[in-house]
Amino acid sequence: MTLHTLSAIEISRKVKAREISAVDVLEAHLAHIEKVDGRCGTIGGDHDAEPEKVHAFITLSVERARQQAAAVDSQIAAGNDPGSLAGVPVTIKDIFCVEGTPSTAASKILSNFVAPYTATAVERWEKAGAIVLGKVNLDEFTYGSSNESSAFQPATRNPWDTSRVPGGSSGGSAAAVAAYEGAMSLGTDTAGSIRQPAAYCGVVGLKPTYGRVSRYGLIAFGSSLDCPGPLTRNIPDSALALGAMAGPDPRDATAATMPVPDYLVEMEKGVRGLKIGLSPDYFRITFFNAETGELVEQALDGVIKQSVLDAAERLAGAGAEIVENIAMPHTRFGVPAYFVISRVEAASNLHRYDGVKYGFRTPDHVSDLRSMYRKSRAQGFGLQPKLRVLMGMYVSAAQYSEQYYNRALRVRSLIRMDFDEAFKNVDMLLTPSTSSAAFKIGGIFGDSVLMQYADQLVVTGNHAGIPGISIPAGFDQDNMPVGVHFFGPDFREDLLFRAGRAFELATDREPWRQKMPPVLK
Numbered sequence: 001m002t003l004h005t006l007s008a009i010e011i012s013r014k015v016k017a018r019e020i021s022a023v024d025v026l027e028a029h030l031a032h033i034e035k036v037d038g039r040c041g042t043i044g045g046d047h048d049a050e051p052e053k054v055h056a057f058i059t060l061s062v063e064r065a066r067q068q069a070a071a072v073d074s075q076i077a078a079g080n081d082p083g084s085l086a087g088v089p090v091t092i093k094d095i096f097c098v099e100g101t102p103s104t105a106a107s108k109i110l111s112n113f114v115a116p117y118t119a120t121a122v123e124r125w126e127k128a129g130a131i132v133l134g135k136v137n138l139d140e141f142t143y144g145s146s147n148e149s150s151a152f153q154p155a156t157r158n159p160w161d162t163s164r165v166p167g168g169s170s171g172g173s174a175a176a177v178a179a180y181e182g183a184m185s186l187g188t189d190t191a192g193s194i195r196q197p198a199a200y201c202g203v204v205g206l207k208p209t210y211g212r213v214s215r216y217g218l219i220a221f222g223s224s225l226d227c228p229g230p231l232t233r234n235i236p237d238s239a240l241a242l243g244a245m246a247g248p249d250p251r252d253a254t255a256a257t258m259p260v261p262d263y264l265v266e267m268e269k270g271v272r273g274l275k276i277g278l279s280p281d282y283f284r285i286t287f288f289n290a291e292t293g294e295l296v297e298q299a300l301d302g303v304i305k306q307s308v309l310d311a312a313e314r315l316a317g318a319g320a321e322i323v324e325n326i327a328m329p330h331t332r333f334g335v336p337a338y339f340v341i342s343r344v345e346a347a348s349n350l351h352r353y354d355g356v357k358y359g360f361r362t363p364d365h366v367s368d369l370r371s372m373y374r375k376s377r378a379q380g381f382g383l384q385p386k387l388r389v390l391m392g393m394y395v396s397a398a399q400y401s402e403q404y405y406n407r408a409l410r411v412r413s414l415i416r417m418d419f420d421e422a423f424k425n426v427d428m429l430l431t432p433s434t435s436s437a438a439f440k441i442g443g444i445f446g447d448s449v450l451m452q453y454a455d456q457l458v459v460t461g462n463h464a465g466i467p468g469i470s471i472p473a474g475f476d477q478d479n480m481p482v483g484v485h486f487f488g489p490d491f492r493e494d495l496l497f498r499a500g501r502a503f504e505l506a507t508d509r510e511p512w513r514q515k516m517p518p519v520l521k
Contacts, residue, residue: 002028003020003024003025003028003029004025004028004029004031004032004180004181005180006025006183007183007232007233007234007236007237008085008088008183008184008232008237008240008241009236009237009240011025011086011087011088011089011183012084012085012086012087012088012129012240015072015073015076015082015086015087015129016076016081016082016086018076020087021069021073021087022068022069022070022072022073022076022086022087022129022131023066023069023070023073025069025087025088025089025131026065026066026069026087026089026131026133029089029133029181029182030060030062030065030133032180032181033057033060033133033181036053036054036159036179036180036181036519036520037053037054037055037056037057037179037181038050038052038053038054038055038154039053039055039154040055040057040058040059040060040152041055041057041058041106041137041150041152041153041154041155041156042152042153043108043111043151043152044153045152045153045154046153046154047153047154047155048154049153049154050154051157051162051163052162052519053154053157053162053519054156054157054159054162054175054176054179054181054519055137055154055155055156055157056091056136056137056156056172056173056175056176056179056181057091057134057135057136057137057172057176057181058094058102058104058106058134058135058136058137058152058172059094059101059102059104059134059135060133060134061098061101061132061133061134061135062134064100064101064132065089065131065132065133065134068126068130068131068132069087069131072086072087072129072131073087075129082128082129083127083128083129083130083244084128084129084240084243084244085125085128085129085130085240085241085244086128086129087129087131088129088130088131088183088184089130089131089133089182089183090125090130090131090132090133090182090183090184090185090186091132091133091134091135091136091172091173091176091177091181091182091184091185091186092122092132092134092135092136092185092186093135093136093138093169093170093172093173093185093186093187093188094106094135094136094137094138094172095138095141095142095169095188095218095219095221096119096121096122096135096186096188096217096218096219096228097115097116097117097118097119097122097217097218097219098115098118098119098122098132098135099115099116099117099118100114100115101114101115101134101135102114102115102135103115103135103219104135104151104152105138105140105141105142105219106137106138106139106140106141106149106150106151106152107140107141107151107380107381107382107385108151108360108379108380108381108382109353109359109360109376109377109380109381109385110219110353110359110360111151111359111360112359112360113358113359115217117217118217119214119216119217119218119228120213120214120215120216120217120245120249120251120252120255121186121213121214121217121218121228121245122186122217123217124244124245124247125186125241125244125245128244130244133181133182136156136172136173136175136176136185137150137152137155137156137171137172138150138168138169138170138171138172138173139168139169139171139384140381140382140384140385141219141221141346141350141384141385142168142169142170142188142190142193142221142226143169143221143346143384143385143388144168144169144384145167145168145169145192145193145196145454145455146165146166146167146168146171146439146441146444146454147165147166147167147168147169147171147172147197148165148168148441148442149168149382149383149384151382155171155441156171156172156175157175157441158175158178158200158201158438158480159175159178159179159201159517159518159519159520160178160201160202160438160479160480160481160517160518161438161478161479161480161518162519163440163441164200164438164439164440164441164480165200165438165439165440165441165443166178166197166200166201166438167196167197167198167199167200167201167434167438167454168193168196168197169188169190169193169197170185170187170188170189170193170194170197170198170205170231171197171200171201172185173185173186173187173194173197173231174187174194174197174198174200174201174203174205174231175197175201177201177203177231177232177233178201178202178203178233178517179517179519179520180520183232183233183237184230184231184232184233184237184238184241185230185231185232186228186229186230186231186245187205187228187229187230187231188218188221188226188227188228188229189205189207189226189227189228189229189462190221190222190225190226190227190342190462191225191335191338191342191455191458191459191462192207192454192455192457192458192459192461192462193455194206194207194227194229194231194470195207195433195458195468195469195470195483195485196433196434196454196455196458196470197231198231198433198470198471198483199433199434199470199472199481199482199483199485200434200437200438200480200481200483201438201481202472202475202481202483202517203231203232203233203472204231204232204233204234204235204237204238204469204470204471204472204500205229205230205231205469205470206229206230206231206238206241206242206467206468206469206493206496207227207229207458207461207462207467207468207469208227208228208229208242208246208467208493209227209256209465209466209467209490209491209492209493210224210225210227210254210462210465211254211255211256211465212227212242212246212256212258212467212491212493213227213228213229213242213245213246213255214228214245214247214248214249214251214252214255215227215228215252215254215255216249216251216252216255220345220349221342221345221346221349222341222342222345222346222349223345223349224341224345225338225341225342225345225462225463227462228245229242230242230245234504235267235471235497235500235501235504236264236267236501238469238497238500239263239264239266239267239497240263240264242263242493243260243262243263243264246260247260256491258491261494263493263494263497266494266497266498267494267497267498267500267501268498268501269498270318270319270498270501270502271315271318271319271320271498271499271502272318272319272320273319273320273321274319274320274321274427274428274495274498274499275320275321275323275425275426275427275428276312276315276320276321276322276323276426276427276428276429276430276486276499277322277323277324277326277422277425277426277428277429277430278308278312278322278323278324278325278326278429278430278431279325279326279327279328279331279422279429279431280325281327281328281329281331281332282300282328282331282429282431282432282457283299283300283305283308283432284297284298284299284300285297285298285299285300285435285453285456285457286298286332286456287335287453287456288336295332297332300432300435301435301436301476303476303477303482304432304434304435304436304437304476304482305432307432307473307474307482307483307484308430308431308432308473308484310473310474311430311473311484311503312430314502314503314506314507315430315499315502315503315506317506318502318503318505318506320499320502322430323425323426326422326425326426326429327418327421327422328418328419328422328429328460329418330411330414330415330417330418330460331415331418331456331457331460332456333411333414333415334415334456334459334460334463335453335455335456335459336408336411337408337411337412337415337463338455338459338462338463339391339408340395340404340405340407340408341405341408341409341412341463342388343388343391343392343395344392344395344396344405345392346385346388346389346392347388347389347390347391347392347393347396348392350381350385350388350389353376353377353380353381354372354373354376354377355372355373355375355376355377355380356372359380360376360379360380361376362375362376362378362379362380364379395408412463415460415463415464416463416464416465418460418464419460419464419466419487419489423489427488427489427492427495428486428487428488428489428492428495428496428499429486429487429488430484430485430486430499431457431484431485431486431487432457432483432484432485433457433458433470433482433483433484433485434454434457434458434482434483435453435454435456435457436454437476437478437480437481437482438480438481439454457485458470458485460487461487465490466487466488466489466490467487467488467490467491467492467493467496468485468486468487468488468496469485469486469493469496469497469500470483470484470485471483471484471485471486471500471503471504473503473507474510474512475512475515479515484503486499486500
């Protein structure tokens, strides 16, 4: 038995039954990480270092993890239940605060910040018995779709092809799970930042309903869009992970007070009798042509479209009713609206980083406070945060807010109305997760507009605040993973788990299910 390849549910069950120990599980994962991950990302690190490795981590918390594993084993020896995640090794996207550990947001400006408290989502996983291996890499402040913008280099690589990106911004989380460096990972999704890398790396990525999981302790990007969520290798682990961290939180006024169902029970109910919609608006990409100033439509990649149609056929075979031609007319405006709203919120959230109380402060001599602000921010922020601050301040300025920001908010409302109308007729929507498989490192890095359109098919869920999940659905002609995606109504993650589980069971014997990332060989 190879301990690092066990699922979270298998680990928890075996640890509680004393078939294996939490310490042994941890040590197996640490040995595997040493084999496949390579050096952790560092400020000023060589981005070309060890190109055959994954480089998921910024920080490994080995001694802390060993203490947690020993504590789980001690509880079990004493006859106590350590929780639903007993002994499960997990990784945390380095956008969450974890007490006593560096919490960097993959930015130089927070490179020396050690968090004095722990985010609620992490805290709940730990209370459920999870073992935190460390913090994994991301796009700086989550600003990107490839992980390349991290200030901590080398950036994370895709375990299926290390010349390709893992997606972003939760690319370190997706890669760590895909490479078996942890049974699950905690990520965040602001425009698809869990679901897009999940599709690129061939894992399951869930964006819960806004408010289903507390954002306390999450270093904010776009406060009205950010959603913590799990990345796992299968649906049961995703259901287990969400159940362990969802629920109200008195420290977060946006955390919902809705009851949390038993997702592990709900996911086994199947899809018989459910109506699953297909929308033609998700089978094309609409992007901005910088030369002509027009929106241009492009048909979806044939392999990706076929994966959605194949999934629909499988679900129909499991008893679902497939409803075609669900109109979602405002889907194409998801990215332009996101460009404006997210940058206004990002500019607001980034103003706290000034070099005064915590984080990076310029070592240069300065004559006044304003100079210290300027130099600290200029030297501490990378290109993407600077671009977002400038654009956010521009589009929210009094003379431009009606033209840009208020209009984007109205578009957001129209996107929400599209989903409201759709869910009057169907229980959920089946869509592609991405418009392509993972692209080459350096392929579109530096083109902020083109990079953003990698999220076009999932960002609408963030505007609407509804749950979405990406699940593996096979491979393209280059042996790169592709995913399919489900949108559901508010707080109906249970429906997404039912559909995802039904698809997993229907494809369980497919040859592509047996493929393993080349880094494991």
